[in-house]
Amino acid sequence: MLPQTGIFFNVNGKDVREENVDPELTLAYYLRNKLGLRGTKLGCEEGVCGSCTVVLGTWDDGENKAVYRAVNACLVPLFHVHRTFVITVEGVGSREKIHPIQDRMARGHALQCGFCSPGFVMSAYALLRNHPDPSIDQINAAIRANLCRCTGYRPILEALYSFSPEIGGCCGGNKNGGGCCKDKSSSDEDEGYEKLLSFSDFPKYDPTQEIIFPPSLRTYADSEDQAILNGNRVELTLPKNLTQFKQSREGKNVISSGLITRLTTSQSPACVSEKWISTKYVREFNEIKVETDSVHIGAAVSIQRFSDTLTRHLHESIGIAVSELFRKFSSPQVANFATWSGAVVVSAKSAPVVSDVLLVLSVLNARITVLTQSGELVKVEMDEFLERKIYETETIVCASFSKSDNRKLFCLKFGETSEQDATVFNFGALIGNQSSRIFVGLGSQPKRLTRLEAWIDSGKNLDFEDLYRESGMEKNNSSLMALTTLSDLLKNKTLTEISEEPITFLQYYKPTTNESVGRPIANYFNERAITGEALYVNDIQAHNAVHLGFVLSSVPHAEILNVDPSEALKLEGVVGYFGIEDIPGNNTPGIQSANTFFPDDTAIFADKKVESVGQVVGVIAATDVVLARRAAKMVKVEYRELKSLIDLNEARDAKSYLGKVQCYGKEEQIVNECLAKCNKVLEGEVTLGSQEHYYMETQSSLVIPGEGDELVVHCSTQGTCFTQLMVKEVMRLPAHKVIVKTKRLGGGFGGKVHNASWIACMCAVVAKKLNRPVYGFLTRSDDLAVTGKRHAIYAKYRVGIDSEGKAHAAHFETWLNGGWSKDHTENVTAVMSILVDDVYNLGSVRSVGYPVKTNSSSSTAFRGYGQPQSKLINEGLMRRIAREMNKDIEEIKKLNFAVEGDRRFLGDRIHNDAHTECWEYCTKWSDFEKRKRKVEEFNRSSDSVKRGISMSSVRLGLPFPDTTAHGIASILINLDGSIQLSIGGTEMGQGLNQKMIQVCSEALKRPVESITIIDNSTDKITNAPVTGGSQNSDTNGLAVLACCKRIMSRLQPIVEHNEGDWQKSILEAYGRHIPLQCTEYGVVNRSQFGVGDIETPYNTTGACAVEIEVDILTGYNRLIRVDMVMDVGESLNPAVDIGQIEGSFMQGYGYVTCEKISYDEKTGHLEQNTAGKYRIPRARDVPKDFRVKLLGINKANGAEVYSSKGIGEPPLMMSCGAVHSAIMCCVDDWREHNGIEEFVDTISPLSADRIRELCSKK
Structure with missing residues (x-):
């Protein structure tokens, strides 16, 4: 029996009873903090990243079997798991008894930092529990909402694809004997190389060995009485039937899944009590009734079951379209939990949110049964439901659909990318029987296009202008997409989508005779991470600890007049407020470390003024992390606003600089004289956006005070010594009193140097004051607001060329957006300016870098450290020359390559270099010339879908000649x-x-x-x-x-x-x-190996070919094939190096396509301020044909470790260069064929909306 105040469920095979459950307590916090199951990670707490994925099993009495669903534990309220079987990564397997999913991912090198890995395991586990022999499409769908920033997804996909009978081709997954055809080399070129991995020898998956559904849940007799749960702020009523719901509804906020309600109230500063009533356990709200001529779906049914029911029971011409539309829904985890009625109400009340559920209801003309305020059940036609906004006053009970409708349904959904993003615009057309229904979603409600319906039903031949006129829609990209597609549908009765290619994953390396070095040995900690045993900072448990909530500036530039934490301090559990006045030492510790590292004037806490939205003013310490965050939002900060500079170009014009202008190379007069002698002088501009690190583990620190002023600092930092020096400066302690420990990071990419240290310093201040352990970890939204990103730039170049297109002189000016403090900006400016010649010999060069100060978060180190920007500047320059000379860009690049023995423009020699070999090998291995001709043939016959193919290369000298070497x-x-x-x-x-x-x-x-x-x-x-x-x-x-x-x-x-x-x-x-x-x-003893003081002992080099497809209408792109050839000498571990190459490639792909950073120029607020608004590449973005080869060229001079070379950053430069150029091939081809001759200067990222803009005829 369900007690009136408790719930009963099972976790990993153990029955659990909980009394007095707080309605706001999430399953993730319960699992982690109450049960100690820390394998469930918190990466965003918004249901976006998938790191918190767990599996919920429920018994389906109708099917007489258990059904398993992957859900986001960070969103699911604990009260929702009553009579549910909860499975976490710890329950799937352990190092002692590892599950086949975990085994294949661990031995298949399918993880790097490991933070996201438990989430992938759980998404795959839910799939296998329901479908032991999954299709490739099912696998792709299962993990499409799980994010990984490290691996590039290929090894994850390959490990999971091994469970599908579709993989293996002729050998049927090795079931028929004879081995796997994928284990063989693809050509004679691969002789002497070994494929990285084969799954043919892994044990076969046996679904009978899985943990059974707990009998106790099946036999549990639930009470018919409604339950009441009382939390700190919320009283929740859980009725069991409609009668109880009617009787208890008055004066309460109605919730279904509670997902959106929890999201919007979890950090609300309001401390007044609230009353909720949930439809979760109301029998009538959960029913699905299939009758002879109709289908009825209860309001508490999940979006996934809603879609599945319509797909299964409506006419095939409708069901397929519904299924395809919801395949692109935000995530399986959310669809498995959120209700369709909740999606309707939230979207209708939250413009400009566009609802796919509401579109389907509207186009199919569903009849909505609502419960009125007077307690009556009333059926309402969909048009009336929308027109009268009934959802604002009445409670949705169910939706009814006709099974006899055999018209043809077409649905379209557009977001920033082709899948999973929030819908920006959608469109639905139900056509046939001279009775069309057409709706377009451009705001909170779908709009019916009645005039267009009438014209279509009349049977007249409509041209495109007729469609526009009768639709009544404004001419813009969204309406253009909808009506162009509708026009195609009316003509062809089908949709043309970007084509799919067969899967080809080929990763090769040269085998070794060594015992250890050179072998692709799986990382020793893989099994720990994949089973949830690996601990990150926020997983470490400390007794009597407090948690920090961060008080952030809400304005970009202002004097602080007053800080009032009094309301926050009244909350029970809040321990105190701490700010600038509590720092015993130096508030700007980076200035004191200038002689050791480089000067940085970043303040720990704002001192009398703020210079960016998101700058930390102070912190609240509380006994609970949710309480701390809530209380932080109650701190009142009074400002007197000052003039702010948000835009880089505005700050550039104002000459707002963070440091000295940096000049390198020849004097300006000399370069100008050289330019004057050239056959032609070309000019161009480059505009590059920023990029968020998006490490899966947000900034995290735990500081534990010890005896004698000792501090033990557990910090997710890339520099333990650096963090130690920062903390000791802030705390005015000798360094030996501060011990910094880092076991592992959940990703870093340069973003956990300065940023991590500042969080550690704040924790140290509070730990010392309270003499208690202090946790400080940022929410994803706070992390996005507070921390630095890649430097956005604006650059101008002039290049002088001869009659063949060879450069003989170049002048570069680059302005870098450094944000409000120095951080790494002066160093990044130097590196980018010094390496601005990239892989080329440009003759006489002058490079000038301007570190610009703006009122935005301080830009910081990021993988590549200025070199990706240099690469893209040169891609634009080479494309400009190619356009002028009417030659292929690859020909121009080869003509201008610097080769071994050349000197770079600052005088350092190029040696121990295999750039030429990499380029030539990649050209041949990728069959580049033949494929380029095929691309040209494709483009001649295709107007709306274009393909581009491009090559790029990299040269990075290592190790650097500085104090880090x-x-x-x-x-x-x-x-x-x-x-x-x-x-x-x-x-x-x-x-x-x-x-x-x-x-x-x-x-x-x-x-x-x-x-x-x-x-x-x-x-x-x-x-x-x-x-x-x-x-x-x-x-x-x-x-x-x-x-x-x-x-x-x-x-x-x-x-x-x-x-x-x-x-x-x-x-x-x-x-x-x-x-x-x-x-x-x-x-590295440079003189011992004949290397100059400013020179590097060797160069890591590589080349890659990228083929991409772009839908000009939508702006969406798809990687068709990628070939990457890298010289890393004799690899220390080929699996690790190939993983770095692929992960780096996908990060570079994101940088130039989908990862967009923008600020509101009036308020200074980051517009991508949540996990859902900032988009990194996902598994679906991985090229279906992904090939990597380590050449193993040994030009060792003795300065390397076992003749190996560094690898982490070079592939990113190749990636962003080749991907950007390939997309611009598509754009340039479309513009040329549409008579647009104007050259497009380099701009990035090439997001869907930007591609649509560049390919607009207006």
């Missing part, structure tokens, strides 16, 4: 012979720890299983540089080798004496008092 390592050998390795680098998904373990294994001739890295901690390794810049395998690898050499110089005679018996040798060494530990530095 050293590594530190420490080896400690235990008496049992096991080895504890510590290094001066942070593991953030790039596989650094795994590589260093393999280096240590190879050097000491010990198995990798005997070596471990526990964490990165300043009490083990101190004075280590920040991790980043693609060089940490080099620097730390040299340190590891130095340690191993020192250790073996002591042990070698003993080991030889004991005939290689390692443990016996260790015990003997111990008995002879021989040290079994060692710490060493690793530094």
